[in-house]
Amino acid sequence: MVNCCGLLTATKEPVPLKSVDVEVTVRDHVATVAATLLYENKEQSPIEAVFVFPLPGDAAVCHFSAKIGQSEVVAEVREKQKAREEYDDALTRGQQAFLLEESEKSPDVFSLSVGSLPPGESASIRLEYVTELAVQADDGLRFCLPAVLNPRYQPLGSDGGAGTISFGPGTSVPASLVPYSLSLCASVCSPRPITKVESNCSLDPVQYLNQQQTQAAVKLAAGHKFDRDVELLLYYKDSHLPTAVVEAGCASAKPGSLMGDPVVMVSLYPEFPPAVMSLMTKSGEFLFVIDRSGSMSSPMSNADSSQIRIDSAKETLLLLLKSLPIGCYFNIYSFGSSYTHIFPQSVVYSQQTMDEALKVIEDLRADMGGTEILEPLKHIFKQPCIPSQPRQLFVFTDGEVSNTKAVIDVVKRNSGSHRCFSFGIGGGASTALINGLAKEGRGHAQFIAGADRMQSKVMQSLRFALQPAVVDISVTWDVPAGVSVTTLTPPITNLFQGQRSLIYAQLTGEGSGDAEGCVTVKYSLAEHPTQNQLNFSLKPTEDTGLTAHRLGARTLIRSLEVEANEPGVLSDQVKAKEKVVEVSVQSGVSSSLTAFIAVNKGNGEALQGPLLRRNVPAPRMKMGRISGRMAQMAMPIIGCSSAMAPDMALSANRVPMPSKGLFCKKKKVLAGSNIMAHSLCAGMVEMDSADYEDPQDLAIPAPRDPMLQLISLQRASGSWLLESALAAVFGRTLKDVEGATPVSVSPEVWATVLAVIWLHGFNNDAQEEWEFLAMKAVSWLHGEKVPCMTECVEAGNVLLGCQVQESSMGISFLDV
Structure with missing residues (x-):
């Protein structure tokens, strides 16, 4: 009989995770995050605790350690299969072991296994990662701590079949049932004054630590309910000034290696000539791809007045259609378990075609079952492009899919024929999917959650789409003799007015202490050759925690992972995978092909007794406003080997969703009106x-x-x-x-x-x-x-x- 003491899940199983404490250190536009997870086994037998949780999709996980009593074990990066074997062997021997691995299908989902935790024992797990801060429409820098892990829909034909949760059994519960606490504090340091700090969650008052207001501290108010991701918006004065930081290499690393050499991190904000910016294009093929899966019937947030996601998307479609230039082409796709489109092919924008589209939009509902976004994208890319009408793809989704890498891959393969602007709707949207679509599609990503208005963010992306296309982009370096530059960042494929571009490069060789380098970005804009230039000191900055090195390594790893999955010569794929493992192990940064492994050999005495598995639940957003019984039917059940995703459950039960949005049908209309x-x-x-x-x-x-x-x-x-x-x-x-x-x-x-x-x-x-x-x-x-x-x-x-x-x-x- 299970001893039901301490924290419990909905199925009365003890939960060994007691608390999560997060420390965030922001330096300009980069954040270092340290999360401490406290585990305690109050049962009579040793346990294995498995916790599946989200992280930012572009985060570079760079440290993992465990402290048991007075002893600390620091994990090392291994090839994933070897790490799993080492973990299993340790459990077989009755030793304590810890395994942290990234999902092979989505880089924003991680699994943490704490194995053979003895009865009455506590363990403190420390996880560290670094991440870039995204630039928002209002020039704010966005830090997001993903706290919500919504079930990810698994497409038909993939492993496990349609509707299963790909990241494991019993890993998410409604926010009200999460049995552990979260605390978060952040320190912010900027070379320019911090004008304000905002959040979608309750914060204690911001404390400025100096008179110049370039340093500040902020803390999440007590009692966070896990009903949303934690978002901080940071605003700096003159945030669009370009910067360059040269970071010293690790003293213990081999000179000439990525971690041994200095790394430069360049942040550029291209400024286009006003005369060119006035030439807004009046052509284009605008394709709007709308998620109509069951989860889109959920509210934007858990606030009582929160709008339903599909209704917000419909209002935004109305605004977009009214804003399109005369003479362009457009079409609207809907997807769920299947997909549809309003017109057989894109049509010329006119009063007639706009009216036809608006009639269809009026009846859109979140009633199409699962979230199969891959097939409509494949269909779009098979359609021939219209001459002199650049294709602009706008994708609206709550991002709850498991085949993230496959979706991003098809966008990348077709990036030469379109630009992709992506929008993550609601809490728990996959950062890997939304950011990946925009990055590989040469577009821009936006996240809309809580009280955010989707319309303002979408219109910024439309402004980008109507900007003259930037072509022939090149990056050149001018450094002293004896210094060479190896760029870690893939070639830049898109530039937008006022939007940041980050470049990482390894500097090899010796230069004088006061030497300078220069990076130049050249491009053509509306047939006007243009360039932006930045001079920087080659003198390395000390004590930066190797942040630039790890972000540069993460960038390189992501590029190599794409190469490893591209169709082509098998030997090239094998070489790319080997290079991923090599860079990951050398830099200590996670990848899809490696894992962190730590084994506490202790005093050599094997732990006795059967090993009990305990799944630690992660919070998820609540479902759409449906009856309690139906909501329970749609929930994953803790401890099951698989669970029906909410998308599929809603479709199968055909639950009608009340509409709180703008689109409320009337039986009669006024004579002569629209x-x-x-x-x-x-x-x-x-x-x-x-x-x-x-x-x-x-x-x-x-x-x-x-x-x-x-x-x-x-x-x-x-x-x-x-x-x-x-x-x-x-x-x-x-x-x-x-x-x-x-x-x-x-x-x-x-x-x-x-x-x-x-x-x-x-x-x-x-x-x-x-x-x-x-x-x-x-x-x-x-x-x-x-x-x-x-x-x-x-x-x-x-x-x-x-x-x-x-x-x-x-x-x-x-x-x-």
Whole structure:
């Protein structure tokens, strides 16, 4: 009989993990993370504890050790199969052993095995990794500690069959059932002042450690509930300044080796000429790929008011469609256990095709079962590209798949024909998948969770997609004689205005103490040759913890892993795998082909008694808002050899999901109005036909989100029609709006001017969301050659109660 003392799982099994303490040290744009996991065996027999948990997909795990009593065992990196054999042999001998390994299918999932922990014994496990901080749309640097491990859907035909959880049995439970605590403290150091620190979790007040505010300390408030990943957003003054750090090699490593030589880490922020940036492209094939698996019915966060993921995605699709330039091509794909597309092939963007797409978007639900993203991507890449229409791929997913590397691989193989912009939706989205899609697809990645608005982040990516393509990128080094440079970073394939590019390189040879080097990035932008240059001192910086070396090694390892999996000559694949193991062992950085192994031989006495396996559960986001019984049916069961993923469970039970988003169907719409627009009016009072026989005299209640209502009414050309639904957004009757029309101004021009004024006057803080559709409106007005534009704007300001200037609207030049 199991002794049910101490921490327990949902199945009453003891949980040996008591707490997780995390220390984060941020230096400029790189974080070093040390996690201490405290285990305690309160049972009568020795146990093996297995903990599967997420880490950032680009993290370089560089240290693993265990402290038992007063003795400490530091793990070493071995080839994975050898490490497993050594671990099994140690358990057979009754010795304590510790094994840390990365998933072979997804680099953001790790497994930690603590073997032969004696009765009454405690063990403190220390895990360290380094990671780069991603740059966000508002120039903040994002650190994320993944705390949520959602079940990953395993595609049909892969090992284990569809719907199984690929990373092991019984490894995730709802946040409320997690039986151990988490604490986190962070210290931040920057060469520039830290302007603010934000988080999606409760923090204790930020403490600045010096007068210059270049150092700060922050701590996670007590009582973290494990219902979300822990996210810190750091803001520095002048964060776009390029930097270069030369890090001294390890004194004990062999000179000429990666760890023995200095490594330079260069952070570049390309600045494009303003004249070129004004040449926003008006062409392209825009393909929107939407996850409609069952997990997309979950909320963005566990807050009661949180929007459902699929509803947020639908609102974003509406905004994207309205913002596309006239003359481009587009199509929309949905995927789950299968995939569909609105049009057989991409179509020209017009009023007709936009209306067809919006009708389909209105009915999108999270009802397509599993998460099989690979097949729709393969289908897209088989389609011929349209001449003079660069392909731009926008992928929206909550990232809960197991075949991450296969998905990223197909994007990489086709990267010459497209750019991929990826969006991770909700807590627990796979960082490896989202970042990998963007990196290999020459695009940009965004994560949307908690209270984040998807629309603003997506529109930044659309801005990148509409930038002139950067081609012919090259990196050259100018260093003194006697010094050579070996670049560790793969060739740069994409550059965006104001976005960071990191380059790692090994410096071999000797230079004088005051010598300087120079790195130059050259590229062509809209047929304009351009270059960015950075000079830096070759004098190494001491006491950096080998951060640059480990991140450089991780970058090199990732490139070699891709080579090892590429189809081709078998001997080349074998050489690439051997090189992965060599670099991983030499640098002490994890890879998919190696593992950390530590064995505590103790006093040589073998532990006695049967070894009990204990699976330590990781937290996961709660399911969509369904009944308690159905939610239980969808949960993995602790201790089972396999479990049905939530995606498959939802599909099999066909549970209808209530919609809390903007798309709430109505039985009736107002006469003469846009059907799509009025289906968006969530919360409007149902009216009988007799109530709106005369639409001109009817004041319509404003919808819950007037801005999205206004956007839904815009035509593909960029104009608005003068109709009751538009007047309702303004809080006016159609009769009032028509009566204020200036002389000699057409209703469509008047409606469009009012819409642009209203956006500037009442939604200026969301300008990044409506900027492109407003530009379309201004362009349309220019084509109409509007007379007396000044008088028109003045009349609009009077009607709407605004004071918007023509110059701020960008239409002052329209007076004729």
